Amino acid sequence: EADIYQTPRYLVIGTGKKITLECSQTMGHDKMYWYQQDPGMELHLIHYSYGVNSTEKGDLSSESTVSRIRTEHFPLTLESARPSHTSQYLCASSDRDSSYNSPLHFGNGTRLTVT
C-alpha cells in the first residue's frame, strides 16, 4: 500500500468557507500532484510540484492554490469554496527520475461537497 495520506477523507462545507486539503507522503518523493476526479470523467491535473518551493499549474484551470514548504507535504487551499468546487481531489507523488519506473502513487482522495 502506498504511503501517501490525505485528510480529511470526506468534507461537507458551506459556500464561502476557506478549506485546506492535506496531503503527506513518507516515500521521499520529489514530485507531487493534485488531480480532480468527477464521476465518469477523466482525472485532470490541477497542480504539481517538482520539489520544495516549486509549484506549477496543471492542465485544468483551478481556483485552488498549493504550497510545497516541505518535501513530504503538499496542501491544497480554496480561499472561498463554491458548489462548483464539489469533486474528489486526489493527491499523488512520484520519484524525480522521469524514467518509466516512476509511476504515480495515489492517496485515497478527499471527497469535497460544497453546499
Add this chain to the structure above:
Amino acid sequence: QKEVEQDPGPLSVPEGAIVSLNCTYSNSAFQYFMWYRQYSRKGPELLMYTYSSGNKEDGRFTAQVDKSSKYISLFIRDSQPSDSATYLCAMEVRGGSEKLVFGKGTKLTVNP
C-alpha cells in the same frame, strides 16, 4: 476529439471470464502506456506499464499496445470478484507523469 477515449461501461462478467478493456488515442507521440486499477473509495494504483508496441504479461493480466492502430488493451484471464474495480488507461509522450493523459475509466464487476 479527446486525446484518449475509453468506454466507461459498466461491464459485468461471470467469475472465470476473460475480460478485455480497451482505449483508443489520437496523439501518435504517446510512447508510455499504463493501466491503473481503482477500487471504490480508493485512489488509483498502477497495474501495468508498457513502453511502445507489443505485449506485456503479469500473472493473469496482459497489456497490449498497437501503435499503428492507436489502440491499447488490457486482458484479464480467469477473472475474480476481487478484480471488480474501475480500470483507467493512461498515457504520456515521455516519462515524467505531469503530462499523463487519462481515460474516463471502465467500471468492471465480476460476479461470483
